[in-house]
Amino acid sequence: xxxxxxxxxxxxxxxxxxxxxxxxxxxxxxxxxxxxxxxxxxxxxxxxxxxxxxxxxxxxxxxxxxxxxxxxxxxxxxxxxxxxxxxxxxxxxxxxxxxxxxxxxxxxxxxxxxxxxxxxxxxxxxxxxxxxxxxxxxxxxxxxxxxxxxxxxxxxxxxxxxxxxxxxxxxxxxxxxxxxxxxxxxxxxxxxxxxxxxxxxxxxxxxxxxxxxxxxxxxxxxxxxxxxxxxxxxxxxxxxxxxxxxxxxxxxxxxxxxxxxxxxxxxxxxxxxxxxxxxxxxxxxxxxxxxxxxxxxxxxxxxxxxxxxxxxxxxxxxxxxxxxxxxxxxxxxxxxxxxxxxxxxxxxxxxxxxxxxxxxxxxxxxxxxxxxxxxxxxxxxxxxxxxx
Amino acid sequence: xxxxxxxxxxxxxxxxxxxxxxxxxxxxxxxxxxxxxxxxxxxxxxxxxxxxxxxxxxxxxxxxxxxxxxxxxxxxxxxxxxxxxxxxxxxxxxxxxxxxxxxxxxxxxxxxxxxxxxxxxxxxxxxxxxxxxxxxxxxxxxxxx
Numbered sequence: 237x238x239x240x241x242x243x244x245x246x247x248x249x250x251x252x253x254x255x256x257x258x259x260x261x262x263x264x265x266x267x268x269x270x271x272x273x274x275x276x277x278x279x280x281x282x283x284x285x286x287x288x289x290x291x292x293x294x295x296x297x298x299x300x301x302x303x304x305x306x307x308x309x310x311x312x313x314x315x316x317x318x319x320x321x322x323x324x325x326x327x328x329x330x331x332x333x334x335x336x337x338x339x340x341x342x343x344x345x346x347x348x349x350x351x352x353x354x355x356x357x358x359x360x361x362x363x364x365x366x367x368x369x370x371x372x373x374x375x376x377x378x379x380x381x382x383x384x385x386x387x388x389x390x391x392x393x394x395x396x397x398x399x400x401x402x403x404x405x406x407x408x409x410x411x412x413x414x415x416x417x418x419x420x421x422x423x424x425x426x427x428x429x430x431x432x433x434x435x436x437x438x439x440x441x442x443x444x445x446x447x448x449x450x451x452x453x454x455x456x457x458x459x460x461x462x463x464x465x466x467x468x469x470x471x472x473x474x475x476x477x478x479x480x481x482x483x484x485x486x487x488x489x490x491x492x493x494x495x496x497x498x499x500x501x502x503x504x505x506x507x508x509x510x511x512x513x514x515x516x517x518x519x520x521x522x523x524x525x526x527x528x529x530x531x532x533x534x535x536x537x538x539x540x541x542x543x544x545x546x547x548x549x550x551x552x553x554x555x556x557x558x559x560x561x562x563x564x565x566x567x568x569x570x571x572x573x574x575x576x577x578x579x580x581x582x583x584x585x586x587x588x589x590x591x592x593x594x595x596x597x598x599x600x601x602x603x604x605x606x607x608x609x610x611x612x613x614x615x616x617x618x619x620x621x622x623x624x
Numbered sequence: 625x626x627x628x629x630x631x632x633x634x635x636x637x638x639x640x641x642x643x644x645x646x647x648x649x650x651x652x653x654x655x656x657x658x659x660x661x662x663x664x665x666x667x668x669x670x671x672x673x674x675x676x677x678x679x680x681x682x683x684x685x686x687x688x689x690x691x692x693x694x695x696x697x698x699x700x701x702x703x704x705x706x707x708x709x710x711x712x713x714x715x716x717x718x719x720x721x722x723x724x725x726x727x728x729x730x731x732x733x734x735x736x737x738x739x740x741x742x743x744x745x746x747x748x749x750x751x752x753x754x755x756x757x758x759x760x761x762x763x764x765x766x767x768x769x
Contacts, residue, residue: 372640374713382704
């Protein structure tokens with residue numbers, strides 16, 4: 237079997253309150269992916285639609301989108317692993333192509349979070365955890381990740397200041413990413429300024445500045461077998477490695493609280509499959525739904541030893557000019573996190589980087605890139621390694 | 625043969641500030657909680673211990689469990705105090721969620737409202753006690769050992 241490549245990527249702008257329906261939102265990402273690939277709907281022989289459920293009324297969006305995209309009568313699949321849905325969608329596309337069932341597949345992720353209030357959204361997201369044994373205590377995503385932050389601080393001496401540096405980096409690039417929802421600067425001083433919303437506590441020890449921005453958005457990744465990729469695309473980016481893992485949904489069923497086992501395991505699988513190590517990665521997108529999540533990703537992916545993630549950010553090693561640039565598109569923190577669209581958007585960023593088309597965000601001549609995408613509170617993990 | 629309306633065993637709806645599950649095979653957990661006991665389950669066949677309790681054992685595929693009581697001290701793994709709450713939990717604010725390590729199992733819950741935040745630290749010993757919320761709903765909370 238040959239290689240599997242990515243021949244087109246697209247995403248909508250990530251915005252608050254998208255003025256349209258979910259099919260129209262999804263079409264924006266799809267259209268850009270198709271235009272990037274310079275192909276027509278006749279070239280696509282299956283679609284994979286990805287989102288987290290319960291943000292909108294539409295049940296089974298795959299069929300609805302397939303029609304709106306002009307992708308009927310080709311088969312369509314719906315994939316859901318919360319915030320990592322579209323990375324899992326890329327994994328499904330890869331396996332369908334490897335199995336020989338399809339040649340070219342459009343993976344479209346979307347989420348329109350603004351259909352419900354922020355408190356309702358927290359309730360929905362909280363129910364992505366254990367609804368029988370945890371949600372009745374009043375859980376929400378920031379509080380779960382805050383527990384990881386507290387444990388990391390207790391074990392390794394990581395501080396809130398270290399976490400703030402990650403947000404400052406994200407905002408540095410959010411300002412130059414025209415598709416980001418949060419385009420403003422965030423300074424280190426804002427975290428200690430009671431006048432700044434960034435300093436407001438959300439769930440101790442995490443503050444507003446430690447949390448990603450909810451957004452509406454869509455993304456698209458066009459995946460093809462080697463023959464089609466070479467025939468249709470001048471600069472295909474190849475999928476070199478894939479990893480995926482799951483763990484106990486309830487905190488009580490876990491053993492590690494200073495990192496995410498799913499990130500570590502998915503990373504190990506992807507490195508092994510690609511035949512590379514952490515040292516070979518030139519640019520990375522990691523799942524920074526909260527600042528602590530990026531810190532843990534540094535360590536879980538082997539960019540830093542456990543407990544030493546803070547040295548990477550203090551030394552600015554994860555900035556564009558550093559030894560391992562991470563989230564130089566603003567990340568989930570500033571670019572925004574429209575759940576089902578996030579993984580595809582991360583893949584898009586790495587593909588543009590590897591093609592040398594990332595504009596102001598371009599890292600110098602990267603050959604191998606990595607995407608780390610987490611679903612729920614470390615419930616699902618996907619790592620995808622891409623190369624030129 | 626008279627038609628008798630089947631009675632639904634929805635005892636679990638009493639669990640937590642807002643409940644999302646009412647029917648489960650381990651509904652007896654609620655009766656024990658009403659008696660002030662926090663119980664887990666242990667597989668009679670293979671001895672695997674579960675907290676939270678479950679009806680089915682994934683190791684031996686038997687569904688024959690016995691109850692055991694969560695007793696003694698657990699070590700605080702981590703906690704977070706919430707300043708915002710999901711829909712339905714606003715009246716409880718502020719409250720802290722936490723996780724205790726009992727060695728063979730762990731317990732996720734809330735820290736008791738009367739424990740001052742500055743007296744809580746990772747690694748400290750705490751105990752799990754049953755709790756009745758102002759609404760009459762039941763849960764369990766952690767107190768200083």
